[in-house]
Amino acid sequence: MKTITSLAALVLGATVAGLAFAQEGTGENAAPADEEVEIKENQSVMPSGHDITPSEMMDGRWYNEEGIPTFKIEDDGTVDYATFSGFRRYHAECHVCHGPDGEGSTYAPALKKSVLRMDYYDFQEIVASGKQEVSNSANQVMPAFGTNKNVWCYIDDIYVYLLARGTDSIPRGRPAKKAEKSDDFIAQEDSCMSM
Numbered sequence: 370m371k372t373i374t375s376l377a378a379l380v381l382g383a384t385v386a387g388l389a390f391a392q393e394g395t396g397e398n399a400a401p402a403d404e405e406v407e408i409k410e411n412q413s414v415m416p417s418g419h420d421i422t423p424s425e426m427m428d429g430r431w432y433n434e435e436g437i438p439t440f441k442i443e444d445d446g447t448v449d450y451a452t453f454s455g456f457r458r459y460h461a462e463c464h465v466c467h468g469p470d471g472e473g474s475t476y477a478p479a480l481k482k483s484v485l486r487m488d489y490y491d492f493q494e495i496v497a498s499g500k501q502e503v504s505n506s507a508n509q510v511m512p513a514f515g516t517n518k519n520v521w522c523y524i525d526d527i528y529v530y531l532l533a534r535g536t537d538s539i540p541r542g543r544p545a546k547k548a549e550k551s552d553d554f555i556a557q558e559d560s561c562m563s564m
Contacts, residue, residue: 408485408536415485421532423449429554430525437489438525440533446546448539450554453547455530458523462514470541471534476509481535484528496524522561 408415413422423431423441430451431441440452459471466477473479484492497515502508514520520527533539 412536415532415536417484417486417488419489421536427553428557429551431529438529440529440538442533442538443546443548446544448533448544448547449529450548450550451526452529452533452539453544454523454550454554455526455528455533456544458519459527459530462517462520463527466511471531472541477511480531484531485535489528492528493524496520496527518562518564522558 414420419435419437420433421439422433423439424434425432431439431449433439438451441449442452460469463480466474467480468474468477471479471481495511497513499513500511
């Protein structure tokens with residue numbers, strides 16, 4: 370499913386029960402969670418195995434050939450609106466635990482690195498259902514956000530923002546230039562937020 374409206378309908382229409390125990394690095398080419406991920410300049414295939422090359426715009430968002438959300442940055446540094454939206458939503462909902470700009474904190478991982486190793490659908494599952502990791506040295510719990518419209522209606526935006534940060538395609542802080550918010554983006558946003 371490509372549209373957030375469809376995904377939101379599935380998640381918001383269902384009861385989110387329990388915690389998902391999806392593991393980072395489930396893709397065939399994924400790096401172990403504790404291994405540093407190095408992205409080379411102009412590298413388009415991530416350690417997770419998916420290509421971040423933008424192919425098609427739909428509902429005001431860019432997708433790759435497989436229908437997975439991605440970002441697009443123009444030569445002058447202008448980011449697509451979804452990436453800008455992701456910056457805003459991440460800093461409204463996620464940075465308290467995961468640190469500003471996806472950099473991580475003392476108690477939550479750097480999401481800008483996690484999204485490079487993690488399958489897109491695993492990312493969605495963890496955000497929707499939550500995650501718990503218990504060991505002798507830590508007890509980390511991420512709450513479920515599947516029913517939080519401020520997160521779930523913008524999950525693809527948050528994802529592409531973190532991809533752009535993880536690949537160092539955009540620097541820390543608010544993107545200096547952004548594309549205009551399209552009518553398609555507005556219509557999809559209104560549809561999801563009014564459910």
